Amino acid sequence: MGGRALVQWEQNRRNAPEGVEADLYAGGSAPRDLAGIGFYQLPYMPSMAAVSDEHLEIIPRMPDLRVLQLVSAGYEHVLPYLPDGVTLCNGRGLHDASTAEHALGLILAAQRDLPRWALDQREHRWAAVPQRSLADQRVVIVGYGSIGRAIEARLLPFETEVVRVASRPRPDEGVHGVAELDGLLPGADVVVLVTPLTESTRGLFGASRFALLRDDALVVNVGRGALLDTDALLAQKGRVRAALDVTDPEPLPPGHPLWDAPGVYITPHVGGGSAAFHPRARAFVDAQLARWAAGEPLANVVREG
Amino acid sequence: MGGRALVQWEQNRRNAPEGVEADLYAGGSAPRDLAGIGFYQLPYMPSMAAVSDEHLEIIPRMPDLRVLQLVSAGYEHVLPYLPDGVTLCNGRGLHDASTAEHALGLILAAQRDLPRWALDQREHRWAAVPQRSLADQRVVIVGYGSIGRAIEARLLPFETEVVRVASRPRPDEGVHGVAELDGLLPGADVVVLVTPLTESTRGLFGASRFALLRDDALVVNVGRGALLDTDALLAQKGRVRAALDVTDPEPLPPGHPLWDAPGVYITPHVGGGSAAFHPRARAFVDAQLARWAAGEPLANVVREG
Structure with missing residues (x-):
């Protein structure tokens, strides 16, 4: 050739x-x-x-x-x-290294209050508050392909437990099928969405799945905005937290209520292109x-x- | 007993x-x-x-x-x-897991602009800019004890190279002595300070060591504030960046110029207590x-x- x-x-x-x-x-x-x-x-x-x-x-x-x-x-x-x-x-x-890296950045930002310190810094405020951690957390990765594996590799040294979920179960790899997701959510501290957007994954994370999560659990979206139901997240009013690199709608317009929703941290789709x-x-x-x-x-x- | x-x-x-x-x-x-x-x-x-x-x-x-x-x-x-x-x-x-986790949070915050997104979110601004990465960076850890090892373990899956420095060289562990530090700084992308504060480490990172760093390099301090010379950092005017969980003075008083220094991100000594x-x-x-x-x-x- x-x-x-x-x-x-x-x-x-x-x-x-x-x-x-x-x-x-x-x-x-x-x-x-x-x-x-x-x-x-x-x-x-x-x-x-x-x-x-x-x-x-x-x-x-x-x-x-x-x-x-x-x-x-x-x-x-x-x-x-x-x-x-x-x-x-x-x-x-x-894009795996870049996206996985940003997923960890979002998780650490949410667990260790990094956005709060940025806002406090602007106001010259030194005021520690008790911190969550990433250590000891159970992280459910929904979409266990190459990016999901890259996220897992970066999570494990933080002394976390990772639960793998993909569209179809792969028992030899310890991967659950998405049909088992509802049973896994009550035990999750963090859920990472990184599955492709298809007609079957659109709205994957909506009101019924939020309801299965513990108080103060964290949902991270580095996949596509429409995997997560924005109205269902807004209805949480901070009971469940979220860190989102992708949103629905995207870009998120000024004035949208998601910008100011409690416990929600937003980055403008910068995961893959670093x-x-x-x-x-x-x-x-x-x-x-x-x-x-x-x-x-x-x-x-x-x-x- | x-x-x-x-x-x-x-x-x-x-x-x-x-x-x-x-x-x-x-x-x-x-x-x-x-x-x-x-x-x-x-x-x-x-x-x-x-x-x-x-x-x-x-x-x-x-x-x-x-x-x-x-x-x-x-x-x-x-x-x-x-x-x-x-x-x-x-x-x-x-405190190793907590401090090492926060060190990674500070590094990712600086490399992936997490503070910027927090400030943009408050203003409802969706505006991606080109992103640095942690992947491919050479990270020099100054203070290779138990926390230094915990930081290294969390860094390596990010496709980084780690250089180990301690007060005395330990050749079997691949640890350089601090006497070799000046020769290592020109090749560093990120320097993490996590050594104890003693009379010999006070002011460890001052004007002459900043001068050895590349433009846009990052200095992270999760040790003690006085390891780093605050005036020398201010004199960088953003040429070298910093992410600091500890400061000198500490707490940093309102009005101190470090709060607004370009390329500096500050958290209020929350590394160890999560x-x-x-x-x-x-x-x-x-x-x-x-x-x-x-x-x-x-x-x-x-x-x-």
């Missing part, structure tokens, strides 16, 4: 293997000459709202395209543009280009061409 | 071993009858400023005292009250009473009686 490639980062252009001629394209105005491009790494733009879809719209003008490479995990938005015969690969795993993402994404694209040049099976194929 | 004991927590009274008669004393007015007390667990009071020293002043009125048990690591404040012939045991290790401390302290006192009753060697002896 081999041929022309369009890539986003200079490292990948520089490291292009023998037989691959790589050009840079980071979005915006497309290169004039799209003929001969066999491998296209779709530019990653953290703020999708700010850019046009030109990087998608040029796909049909690539007659020789064989591989469309994403560095995001989600790929639904690309399917309408995907020609027959083109293999689609996603960026599964590239600095940890970039070296992992560049290394993955390097490796993928090398596989393509050598005619080896590609990684992270989500649709064979 | 065995005899009368004074303990702070009901669990320890209830679990007192055969041959030990334990009474509760949580500070304040002392029991009338102090005769026969052989084991005294000095009450732990997170807010020392709010209480009298009566729990210390009753020590000379215990003619049969053999063991004075602290649940704090520090013991200097007790030495003036310690009679000859009484063995002093401290609470080394009981909920994680209590079950560990009660379990330790249970075990220590059992050792005392059985005539076995005590743990955490800091001065033999």
Whole structure:
């Protein structure tokens, strides 16, 4: 294999293997000459709202395209543009370190009152209050895939107990099915939602599941906003706490009652895109280009061409 | 051994071993009858400023005292009250989980902008900005004792590199001596100060060491405020960041310039006393009473009686 490639980062252009001629394209105005491009790494733009879809719209003008490479995990938005015969690969795993890290940040923020200290600092107030801990807590991870595993690895040294839940039970891995979730919630101190959003997970965490939680339990959402029923959370009035990197609606508009809800801490969907993402994404694209040049099976194929 | 004991927590009274008669004393007015007390667990009071020293002043009125048990690591404040012939045991290790957990909270807060999101939430502002990460960072732990090890264990799954520094080098454990610190600082992304405060560590981190750090490096202090030179930090004007659970002066008074210094995040000395401390302290006192009753060697002896 081999041929022309369009890539986003200079490292990948520089490291292009023998037989691959790589050009840079980071979005915006497309290169004039799209003929001969066999491998296209779709530019990653953290703020999708700010850019046009030109990087998608040029796909049909690539007659020789064989591989469309994403560095995001989600790929639904690309399917309408995907020609027959083109293999689609996603960026599964590239955001794991970043997202898992942020999940721990949210949990520690909620358990150790980090938002309170930020507000007190602004007012020059030194006033310790008794602190919860993460140690000794039972954490139920709903969505035990690669990010769920990365969260678990970071939780265990904190002297926690982790309970694994996925859509289907996997007894050899100690993973419960979501059908068992209701029985697990009364024993949970922390619940982390990190499952994909599908029609069966939409509203996964609503009034009946909140009702099963202990007073002062914590629900963390680093998946998608619509996994959690916002009205059901508001109805808790602080009985159950929440730390949310994703919300429904998203972005959360000024004036929305969730902003001021007691026991709720909100970050603006910054879990996956931290600095940890970039070296992992560049290394993955390097490796993928090398596989393509050598005619080896590609990684992270989500649709064979 | 065995005899009368004074303990702070009901669990320890209830679990007192055969041959030990334990009474509760949580500070304040002392029991009338102090005769026969052989084991005294000095009450732990997170807010020392709010209480009298009566729990210390009753020590000379215990003619049969053999063991004075602290649940704090520090013991200097007790030495003036310690009679000859009484063995002093401290609470080394009981705060490790709590302090290490808070150290990670401070690091994640600084790397992932958690204080910013708390302030934005108050103003209903949803505005992501590019995020640093903890992944891939080189963290130098200055003070590689039991808390330093607990911090390391929690850091490693975040895909970090840890560099160990203690007062003296311990080559078999890969621990550098503090004499090597200056050579390690230019390669550090994060420096965690967790060494005891002594005359040789006072002002350990001052202007010359700040000058060795990269732009945007982070200094975390969970040890004692005076390890770090506050004026030298203020002179950084945000070039180097800091996350501080302890300060000099402490408490930090309203109007002090450190409150508003750029890149500085402050928590009010809440590292060691979270909920994680209590079950560990009660379990330790249970075990220590059992050792005392059985005539076995005590743990955490800091001065033999």
